[in-house]
Amino acid sequence: MEDSIMLLCDIGNSSYHFLDGEYEYKESVSSFNPQNITKKVYYISVNAAVNKKLSDLKNWINLAEYVESSNYYDTMGIDRIVACEAIDNGVVIDAGSAITVDIVQDGVFKGGFIYPGKVAMQNTYANISSALHYSFNFELNLDKMPKNSQDAISYGYLKTLFCEVSSYNMEIILTGGDALEFQKVFKEARVDEKLIFNAMKKIIQKADIC
């Protein structure tokens, strides 16, 4: 597999996230024209509109077709599925605009849940009351019940999630744009910011389509 010339792309609701060898970059969904790329691109996409656009372009290879999706559920995002394909045992926390938490045991997907991402949740509190307009305190001591407003919302957001995920007693793999921030809470977690891209490479290798 020639990693250096392989072009990967993880497409979300707002951006194309490319990995070109070791170089990562993003393009906006609203302005980027995928026809500008003539070399082969292996991609996954949770964006229905982009999916439609790409289906006519022969050099854009949709890796969703190489995943046994019957192991997952119908409306599950392909990014979550691909991340689960990357591991055999563990909890994958993908911390982005949403936080997805998925469990894989002995290579089998056991289910997962969705929690709001940091920015979305901060806005939620601020919209409930201007008295709750704070950034979250990721350094919060989760063993102590809060006695001020900033800690009260930080605890509400972070400790509840921590409580649930810790109860699985499994290895935690953190990925997504906010992975490093959440590692302050999940101190034992392994951060793998390239989990999705590594998973895509694994699928390419397995399908032998490179």
Place this chain on the structure above:
Amino acid sequence: MEDSIMLLCDIGNSSYHFLDGEYEYKESVSSFNPQNITKKVYYISVNAAVNKKLSDLKNWINLAEYVESSNYYDTMGIDRIVACEAIDNGVVIDAGSAITVDIVQDGVFKGGFIYPGKVAMQNTYANISSALHYSFNFELNLDKMPKNSQDAISYGYLKTLFCEVSSYNMEIILTGGDALEFQKVFKEARVDEKLIFNAMKKIIQKADIC
């Protein structure tokens, strides 16, 4: 104490919530004129603008002045404080536009946290993605990892909260507009929809100002 003629009022961000004997009713903050009431009203208010208006009206008695607020924290809402005053041991969950969770042990406030209310959180998920635009499933089996989108967000909202609150191993008292819905999740909880009003009566009795 003559319950039948005592007028109580719990003032929030959007409404005056009255209890007149056994009869409850609400008035909108934007349209209601408190000067229209000439009899004595015992009230609490988290609404700074209303507080200012009421401070000039001699028949509106602010019960906040009869609570030892140094036992709590500066920016803590008076509704949370008053609810805590009502119990000696337990977790108070007040499920409204926000959900406040407060612990009282041997009559002492131990701290608490704030979680988004049902409507706020449903909007949060819907705003992240139209694919997450669902009502929460309060009948969800919390012992099973979800395998569909509606359950994935319901679990993310409800199970994380349940996990944290259950870990206290204390009696749970549910109040607020969504108390009955949350009892489907906190099956052992005691619902007391009049907790705040009962707490207000207790303060009036203790202060002997009736």
